[in-house]
Amino acid sequence: MATEAKTHWIEEELAALREQGLYTNIRVIESPMDGWVTIDGRRVLNFCANNYLGLANHPRLREAAKRAIDEYGVGPAAVRTIAGTTDLHTKLEQRLAEFKHVEAAITFQSGFNANLATIPALVGRGDVIFSDRLNHASIIDGCRLSRAQIVAYEHNDPDDLRRKIAETEITGRALIVTDGVFSMDGDIAPLPELYEIASEHGFLLMVDDAHGEGVLGEGGRGIVDHFDLHGKVDIEVGTMSKAFGVVGGVVAGNKTIIEWLRQRGRPFLFSSAMTLPDVGACLAAIDLLEESTELVDRLWSNAAYFKEHMNGLGFDTGATETPIIPVMLGEATLAQQFSKRLFEEGVFAMAIGYPTVPQGKARIRVMNTAAHTQDDLDRGLEAFEKVGRELGVIG
Ligand SMILES: *Cc1c(COP(=O)(O)O)cnc(C)c1O
Numbered sequence: 001m002a003t004e005a006k007t008h009w010i011e012e013e014l015a016a017l018r019e020q021g022l023y024t025n026i027r028v029i030e031s032p033m034d035g036w037v038t039i040d041g042r043r044v045l046n047f048c049a050n051n052y053l054g055l056a057n058h059p060r061l062r063e064a065a066k067r068a069i070d071e072y073g074v075g076p077a078a079v080r081t082i083a084g085t086t087d088l089h090t091k092l093e094q095r096l097a098e099f100k101h102v103e104a105a106i107t108f109q110s111g112f113n114a115n116l117a118t119i120p121a122l123v124g125r126g127d128v129i130f131s132d133r134l135n136h137a138s139i140i141d142g143c144r145l146s147r148a149q150i151v152a153y154e155h156n157d158p159d160d161l162r163r164k165i166a167e168t169e170i171t172g173r174a175l176i177v178t179d180g181v182f183s184m185d186g187d188i189a190p191l192p193e194l195y196e197i198a199s200e201h202g203f204l205l206m207v208d209d210a211h212g213e214g215v216l217g218e219g220g221r222g223i224v225d226h227f228d229l230h231g232k233v234d235i236e237v238g239t240m241s242k243a244f245g246v247v248g249g250v251v252a253g254n255k256t257i258i259e260w261l262r263q264r265g266r267p268f269l270f271s272s273a274m275t276l277p278d279v280g281a282c283l284a285a286i287d288l289l290e291e292s293t294e295l296v297d298r299l300w301s302n303a304a305y306f307k308e309h310m311n312g313l314g315f316d317t318g319a320t321e322t323p324i325i326p327v328m329l330g331e332a333t334l335a336q337q338f339s340k341r342l343f344e345e346g347v348f349a350m351a352i353g354y355p356t357v358p359q360g361k362a363r364i365r366v367m368n369t370a371a372h373t374q375d376d377l378d379r380g381l382e383a384f385e386k387v388g389r390e391l392g393v394i395g
Contacts, residue, residue, distance in 0.1 A: 021333035021335070021351075021362075022354060028040075032057035033046070033051055033056040033057055034046065034051075034054065034371055035369060035372045035373070036376075037348065044343065044346050044348045045348065045380055046348050047347060047349040048349060048350050048365075050242035050367060051245055051367075052214055052215050052242060052243040052323060052369055052370065053243050053288075053296065053299060053370045054245070054369050054370045054371025055245025055288070056245035056246075058285075060284045061246065061281040061284045061285060063284070064280040064283060065280050065281040065284075066277070066280075068276045068277050068280025069277050069280075072086055072088055072276040072280075074276060074277065075272070076089075076272050076273040076274070076275065076276070077272070078272060079269060079270060079271065079273070080268070080272075080273050081262075081269055086276065086279075088276060088279045088283070089274065089279055092274075092279050092282055093107055093250075095283060096250050096286065097252060099221065099289065099290065100225070100236065100252045101221070101225065102230075102236065103254055103255040104253070104254070104255040105253075106250070106258050106262060107240075108249035108251070108265070108267055108268060109248065109249065109267065109274055110241060110247060111138065111250075112137075112249070113249050113267035114138075114237045114251050114267075115138040115139050115142040115237055116138065116145060116267050117142075117251070117261055117265030117266060117268055118206065118265065119139070119143055119145070119177065120145045120146040120147075120266065121264045121265050122146075122175055123146050123148040123172075123175050124148055124172075125147045125148065127172040127173040127174060128148060128168055128173075128174045128175075129143050129149070129150050129151065129174070129177060130153055130164060130175070130176045130177070130203075131143055131177050131178075132153060132155055132177070132178040132179060132189065133152045134155045134182055135177065136179050136183065136208060136210070139208055143177070148172075149168075151168055156182075156187060156189060158194060158196075158197060161194070165197070165201065174203040176198050177205075177208070178206075178207055179207070179210070179211075180207045180208060180209035180211065180216070180222070181210075181212045181324065182211075183324065184324075184326060184352065184356060184357050184365065185319055185320060185324070185326055186211075186318070186319070186320030186321060186322040186323070186325065187319045187320060187322075188212075188216075188226075188322065191207060191224070191227045191229060191233065192229065195232050198234075199232070204235070205232075205233050205235070206233075206236075206237065207223055207224070207233055207235070207237070208237040208238075209222045209223045209224070209237065209238050210238060210239040211322065211324065212226065212238075212322075213239060213240075213243055213244065214242065214243025214244055214285075214289065215243050215322065215323060218293070219289055219296055220243060220289050220295075220296045222236065222238065224236055233253065234253055234254055235254070236253050237249070237250070237251050238250045238251075240285070244281075244285040245285060246278050246282050247274070248274045248278055248279075296370075298370040299323055299368070299369060302323070305374065306366065306380065310327065310366075310384065313388065314394035314395060315327050315328075315393070315394060316328040318363075324365065324367065325365070325366040325367070325368065326363045327366060327384070328363050329363055330360060330361070330362060331360065332351070332353035332354065334362065334393075335351035335352070335353060335363060336351045338351065338364055338387055338391055338393070339351040339364055341390065341391070342387055345383040345387060346383065347379075347380055347383040349364045349365070349380075350365070351363070351364055366380070
């Protein structure tokens, strides 16, 4: 049987996605990732990237990556348990642990892999995971891989978590896991309450701080620092693919758990490490964060300015408490149309629809960064106002 005959159903599914406004067209960027990017030969304002601090194209990170290549070459050439690991990798782990004020840290190729490594290493068949209903896909997949029973509690609702715990028969270990900052709404997990519940019951507590790393806490030290819960949250997963401007994942916390992940984290044992230029660039990102809070401060003031003016124009920006600014539009087709018109006005801001957000809750997610000037933000606001009036979203 020819492949085409077996993939007919995929073509039908793809056609349905296009019809519903849910097909993702990936833009091709012809320049470095920065506050402005070149797409189809045009300079457009970039409101899409998780490049919170503008580090993806920062001269210090570029230099550090080149230096790492000069000293160490490019790739790790095998998994670390077999081929060994460079002292640059171990240095990054030490620096991350110090930066985050934890006992130890281990790096992975990505934040996604960090979750796939960690959850199945901590719980398994016969155990229970209590997971926020809106947790990131990589947490959900990590939970599924573990084969533990998964109990979803209502989003950011400690009372519902208590109810779910009371209703669940627990014979083995239990883990409470949550995103730190929820990436599509920008709201923050009630970590102090979750910590209280976890410690009452003796459950493990894990937070995935992908959108809090480099953003929340003193100088970007993350959600645990933000809530001053040092030594209380057992596992902090993070990513170096967002505010750090590079790519890579990290698990930080208790040293026994980190040691265990070096023995039993499957993406650690069976997939090669971060590349050397990535590691070098991440070290430079930590240097910058430790030297000054300037970039973190600018990120927050930019986001506050943009949000205030968007609300003033009449846009609904949901429940965000962080620099993530969702512009709620409702129907996926409207969000796509809005994004297309913004692009024509010189603003790159993607529409986000199901399954990334619930049906009927499509939006444009605006990501301001420290790389944007006030002038940039004003240009963006003008475009939103123009398109918003044209499409009848604001009056
Ligand atoms: C982005 C994100 C990840 C994935 O991080 P990568 O380093 O890009 O793999 C994991 N968890 C959460 C909550 C995220 O927002």
